[in-house]
Every structure is written in structure tokens, then in C-alpha cells.
Amino acid sequence: MNVELSEGGAREWAAQALQTSPRMLDVLPVAAYACDSEGRIRWFNRRAAELWGREPEVDADEERFCGAHRLLDDENRPVAHAATPMAFSLRTGRETHGTEITIVRPDGSSTVVEVHTAAITDQDGQVVGAINCFHEITRQREAERKFRAVERHARDLLEALPAAIYTTDAEGRIVSFNQASVRLWGIEPEIGATRWCGSQALFWPDGRSMAFDECPMAVAIQTRQAIQGAEAALGRPDGRRVPFLAYPMPLFDDAGQLSGAVNMLVDITELKAGEAALAESEARQRAILQTTPECVKIVGPNGHLRYMNAAGLEMIGADDYAQVEGVRVIDLVAPEHRAAWQEHHDRVCSGEQLAWEFDLIGLRGERRSMETHGAALALADGRLAQLAVSRDVTARKRAFEHQQFLINELNHRVKNTLAIVQGLAQQSFRDLPRDLREGFSGRLGALAVAHDLLTREQWQGAALQDVVHGVLAGHGGWDPARLRTEGPNLAVAPQRAVSLAMALHELCTNAIKYGALSNRTGQVDLCWAVEADRLLRLRWEERGGPPVGEPARRGFGTRMIEHGLARELGGSASISFRPEGLVCVIETPLDGPARTAPGSGTA
Template sequence: MKNPDEHTNASSLSQPSLDQNWRDAHEFVQALPAAVYTTDVAGRITFYNEAAAELWGVRPQIGKSEFCGSWKLFWPDGSPLPHDECPMALALQEQRSIRGMEVIAERPDGTRVPLMPYPTPIFDRSGVLTGAVNMLVDISERRETEQAAQLLAAIVESSDDAILSKSLDGIIMSWNQGAERLFGYTAAEVIGKPILVLIPADRHHEEPTFLARLRRGERIDHYETIRQRKDGTLVEVSLTVSPLRNTRGQIVGASKIARDITERRRTEQQQHLLLREMNHRIKNLFALCGSIVALSGRKASSPGDLVSAIRERLGALAQAHELTLPKASEVASRTEQSTTLHALIKVIASPYNGHTDRPRLSVSGPDIPIAGGAVTSFALLLHEFATNAAKYGALSTPEGHISIECSADNERFNLTWREHGGPRVENRADGEGFGSLLSRATVKGQLDGEISRDWRPEGLTIRLTVARNRLNTQ
């Protein structure tokens, strides 16, 4: 049997070691960057470290403050959370660890911090609950990252542009609604498939070049090309391709933005056509003025007569031009434009009639009403025909004249332009000038019609047929 003094000595020798362990543990917890605190079985705080005090913005009273040292607590949705219902209180009440709950702590200065608590009950050797320890993790940065990611995802998903990602092997990894609208595939149909499903066969060579540049970390900006939809139709797009990197900075894929530029290209083509038309019209205007001067000079007996004839014909030309311009309605404040075919032909012909009794241009057949864009289209067509006739055909000679024959049924309107008495037409000119191209575009595109020309020795014959329903479209 051991001497009691020996037992006492052994206990006294072990006590400093226990105290030292406690001091070491205390210093360790104080040094932790994470907020840590403990409570007794009633939930009264028995210890907290400096990180906890900094997180709370207050120093709770040891032995008095209960469950949590926060000034106020809230649920993630912003509703108040009573301290006696917080995760620490729940851990003590149910005597189990609580995981996965988020709360918001409000400091006395009003700032709020989203937290992830990890309360764990503490039991003695006999299994009796003696208190709990809690660690509070500030998830502000994670929450900001999640919100930024959600915002970015919402932007990507709502974008009108097609936005997708692919691996360095060219396999589609993500697909937004804009991509579905542009290419016709759903995300389920294309994710996991090669990007080549979107690339026409004659452009497959582009993909290896893109992938090689991406592996080098290069960005591809506004590359204009053609891609293929699900239904096989082609679409002009502008591509922006950027390398995607993982957390270690390694390039693992690419993000791609595809923008449909079909409308932009169409607008550019229209602008180009308008510029060419403007240039063509200006040239024709000078040529027409020259023809008017030449025609007027043949009949003028004095400089005064010449000036008068030129002034009258140029005035008539201006009146014809007025018919091609829309007029604002004073009643409805909208664009209106209407006349009849015979009235339009009369105005177009007036610069060439001069002072003779016989008109240079005559018209026969039904006098049909025309309105809206059809007025502009017909005026431009007739002006084009007359200008060419003044330069090369029947209106370039004093004896020449033109007959215009009209006919119509329920669906189509037909016009035949015949030139007589002009220079003999030896053969048809090679190629097709811009005026002819413009006439053809006007007839097909705006009037849903067809136009043909027949160069006969006695003069040019033009046959024009258009859709009847296009003549009165406002």
C-alpha cells in the first residue's frame, strides 16, 4: 500500500501540468483567427476569444450573456432571430451538433455579417452535458462570391447573345438561352457534343486555329464568320472567344459569345445600295439636264426661249421628284402618299414634251390608283426608263416617242414600255448597269414582280408585271 504522502505528492506534481495544458489551450484558442466561444449548460457565455469579440463588435459579460455575444441576430431572409432560438441554443436543447445553418449577426454600429455557426455540446466522462463550444465562420466573402456568380449567371442567361463554353477538346460545356434562340438547339441537345455541330463543313478549319490560340492564352475579338443552325440554315455571326482558367491559373477551356450580325450586314448592304443609288442619281441628273438643254436648244430661236424651255422642263422634273417623297398628313400625323398611274406618268413625261402638240410619252389602258411605297417605286422606275431613253433611246431625238400600255387582272398589273423613233438599236449592251440592277431590285423586292427588256432595232421594249396588292400598300 502506498504512502498517502506519496499520493499527495503525485497529485501535486501532476497539477501544474494540467494548469499548463489549460493555459496552452487557452492561448491556442485566443490565437485562432476564427471566432470561438463556450457556454455552460444554461447557455451563459463562459469564454470567448478576441476573434469572437471583433466579429460581434462587443464584449459580452462572462456568466451573464446568453447563447451568443452578437448584438442582434437575424435569419438569412432578414427576419429577427431571438438568441434563445439560435443554433447554440438548439445544440444545448437537443444535445447535438448543429451544422448547415446560416445566421446574420448585427453589430452595434449596424453592420451585418453573415455567419456559419458550428455549435457542439460538451459532455463529461459520465455523459452529462456540461456546456457547448461554438465556432463562428464569417461567410461574407463567400456570400459576395455567390451573389456575384448568381448575378453573372443571370446576365448570361438573359443575354440576347449566344454565350457558351467549351473544353480545350472543343466539347460544349454550357449553353444559354441566347444560344438556343440563335442556333435552335436546347442545352440538353448540345452539351457534351463537339462544337463542330455549329460550324459548316467548309469552315471546320477555323476550330483548330481557335483552340491553338486559346491554349496560348490569346483572346479572339469580333471574328466575323458563318455558323450553322439546327435546321441547317446559315447565320452570319461575330465571335468573341476568351480562355477560361481554373483556380490555379491553368487554361481549361474557352468562353464564346456569338452575336447575330445578319441585320447589321443587311443594313450595311442597304446603306451601300443607297450610296450607289445616290451616286447613280446624281450622274443621271446631270445627264438629264444635258439632254434637256440639248432638246430645248433644237427648238429655241433665241437665248430667252432656251432659258424658258429649260426652266419649264427642270420645273416639271422637280414636280416628278416630289411624287417620290412622302407627305405628312395634317390630320393623322402619319405618312401618306397616293396618286394614279396616269398622273404619275404625266408628271414624269412633262420634262420631255416641250411645246409640241404630240406628247412624247402616251399611256393607254386602265388608270389604277397607287399609294404608299408603290408611288416611290413606280416613280423611280419610270424616271429610270425615261432617263435612259433621254440619253440613249427615243427621247434623245426630236421625233422619238414612247407608248405605255397597261393591263390588269385581280392579281397582277402589267405595263409595257415601247420606244419608237429613236436611234437604231444595233445590239444589246453587254452586262447589266447599276440602273438595271436597281430597277430589278425595286421590282422584285418592293413590288413582288418581274421585269424584262427586249432590244429591237426599232427601239427598246420593257415589260413589267407586279403584284396588284403591292400598289396600294401604305
């Protein structure tokens, strides 16, 4: 405000005000100085000199309007002394208030001050000078700058967060929100008007409509209590319904009065979809486990039962899972199989995948034979348990045992029949030459060898090596140096096994009587291999025996090999009577791909 002077003392007061600084101004924390109407500095106090960083010359034409070294505006642009608030008040006679300006001292340091100026006039209203009071606001402006930076950082942080965050005043009116909120709501609320939540509609988790004043944000403000993870759903303008979790928290001022609230909304659409998919998967797996006829169980590393499906409970005679939960599975295993079961269980819990059989004894004493397949299953604590699928093979084993009994009984009866036939032949043919009787008996023996081999394999076939060795053994064994065999240990069908046994018997009998094995130096090579198109080719070649000539007539053995057995084998058989030794080649197709019999490689 301008200083008005009365007629009586105006001139004297104005002269004194511009002449010297009142002493009390030196003890004040504010800076002050006065200029005459020409802008020459008439006086300044101690604080003014401190802020300027210098002491200007009083009443000097060079020191006009301000004692600062340099001045800058709020955009760091230079300010001429003639453009300062002091110059303005001297020129116009008007006051200035709150002008911010930066003082640059001679040493380069600076400070921000807030300036207030007032003109001094005489009784005629003429401006005779002005007074400037200014004070330092550097710390205040620095604090405001830091606050703005923090506020900007917080705003940027909120915008960067994927969660929807918004704030309201104490009445629930929305005062701020981030873009994630807009993306979630699908609509932008009106600041200061929209209350409680910015969505178009709200729903309870069960799908019922929710009033806005019942939403988590409204409840938090009304009760002045924070809420953690309240579930609800919002309706968007596009018709979508979005489930979310709300985390509203009331805000209070320094006096403890409610000032507003902040809320974070977390979209749980994917979580809900995952939960639904997981529930569907679990239901599907439960249905599979409960309907499968096999026993499915989980056995912990300590051997205690952790899970068993309905089929398994039925197998052990349990009414429900609670009856056997946590029992030691080994206690249900037949005593003679417990050691093996424990070994296999430990190996599975070490990471192996195994299959084995054992007998179990149920809660009601019923014994069952089980075929189980176990694999390691990782538990939540990192240990491995046994996940096992077990099949009740009691009926299968009993059927197999019964079948084996019938086969053995049949084998026994066939042997008895062959023995009876052999006895009848010896009695009936006793008047015939000995070689005829022995030939018939030998053929019966070869037939018995093939029958024994097939019986041992449940008439599924026989290993060709076993057929060869069995026939040769029937002739009192053989010297590998004189009779060499070579070929893969193929599995042959039952009929071919019988036919080949009969053929080899005839060849071996002929070699011992007339051929390479009738002296001490002859040798026989018996080789076989599988050629193209699944063709088995067997070659019997003699050398070093007595000279061989074409017989005048074909004997029974030759006719049987070349004609009868060739037809039965579905192939061909030829015998060559070379001078150096007899050669027989038999070719027969295999029933399927060449299959190696278990037990060995080649003969």
C-alpha cells in the first residue's frame, strides 16, 4: 500500500524515510531497502546485503533500483534493474506483491526471493521514492520442486502399473485415476461427480446386481477400515463382465480426519478361467480314476498310502478311502512278496519306472495276484512318491495255470500214446529187419522231440536251434568238429518245427548209416538264413564220407523230404547226390517277419 503523508509532516517524514534505514530493520530476518524517485539507493539493511552478496554504493547513479549483481526471472532469463518491481513502483506509484526473482551474487551463487514494493508520495501525491521488502524462498521453492518431482514420479508410477488405481474424496467422489482403470472400466468417469467406482455396473460374485454404495470402496469409506481382496465383478459398456479383487484403503489427514480413499482393482479374468479349466481338468481326471477298472494309488516315500481310487478300494476290500488312508501298503502285500515289493518301491522313489507282480491280501483276507506299473511322482516338498497302476491278474494267472495243466496233461498223454505206438510197432514189426524197426522208432523219437519243444513253449512255436539240437541229441549227440551248425536262432511256427525235425532226423540217420558221419573223417555243414521275402533257406552239405552215387530208387526218407515235407512246409526241398557228398536244400516261407527266439543269438 502507498504511504500517504499529511500536510504538516509530509516533507519531513518522507525525507527521513528515504534518508536512513530504521535500526530495527537490521534485526528483522527480511531484507529491505529504499530508493528515491530516480531509483538511487538511499539505504538498505543488513539482510539485504547478505542476500545480494554485496553492499551497493548509496546515492550512486550507477546503483539504481536494486543492489543485486544480476537478476533472473522464473525462466532463468536476465532481468534488467530498470525492469524490476522497484522501478515499476517508482514509475507508476503502484504496489507489487509476491514477485519471484532470482538474485545472482558476485561469487556465482544464487537465491530465490519474493519481492514486495510500495511507493512513497508527498502531500501532492507525487512519488518521491519507494521501499522494497524481500525475503528468501529458495528452500520453499526447492521443497516445492521436489514435491512436484515426487508427485510426477508417483503419477508416472501409477500410470505404469498394470493394476487399476483410483482415489476419491471423503464423500466417495472420484478425484483421480490411472489409465489402467479406464481400460478396466471401459469408460472414463467424471472427476468430482462419479462416486465410489468408475464402472458402468457392479455385481456380486454370485452374479447378483450390486449397488454402488455397497461396493468395497464405499464400505471402506463408511467403516473407515481397509479391505483386502474383496471379490466382485464389473459391467463394461461393451457387455463384458470382468471379475476383480478390490483393495480399498481410507486416507486420513494429520488431524486424523478422513480425507478420502485409494483403491486398487486387480483383474482376475485369467485367474478365474484358469481355476475353471483346472476344476474341469480335475473333474475329468477324477472321473477317469474312479471309472478305470485298474487300481490307481499313490504311495509316499515312507510306504504309506496317500491316494487310492474306487477300483483299488474294492480290490483290497475297503468301504471307503478313510478306512485305509495312511496305512502301510506293505502290510497288504503277501509276506513272501514283501521284500521284493519294498525293493521295487524304493527304486521307483529313486526315479526308476518299473513293472512287477506281487500278491496282496485284502482287509477281508482275500488274496489277489497284481500286475503293477510304478513311476516316480514329485510331491510338493520335492520328494518322490510312487504312482502305481495295478491290474488284478488273478483270473488270468489261474487260467494260465489251468491251461498249463491241460498242456502238460496233453503232453503226457501224447508221450504215452507215442510210447504205446512204439511198443505196438516193435511187437508188430519184430519179424521185419532191424533197420526198418529202428527207422520207425527214430521217426517217432524225432516227432517226440518236436512235441516236447512245442509243449514247453505252449505251442506258440519253437526255436530253430532247439529243434536242430534236439534232433541231433536223439542220435547220441554230435561232435561239433564234424557236424557244424550255423544260423540265427529263429522262432518257427509249430507245423514247420515238426516238419523240419522230421527232415533233419532223416538226413542225420542217412549220414550216420551211409554218408559223411558213417566214417571217422566225414563232416557235415548245417547252415540256415533268412533271405528276401521272408524265405528261410536251410542247407545240409556232406563231405569227406564214402563216395556218393545216384540211388537206383528213392527211399522213404528221400520221398518224405522232397514231397511230403515240401508240401507241409509250403516251400521246396531238393536232394543232390554229389560224389563228394549229399546236399539237401530246404526252402520254406516264414509266417511273418523273421523273429529271433529268446535266449541266444546264433548257433
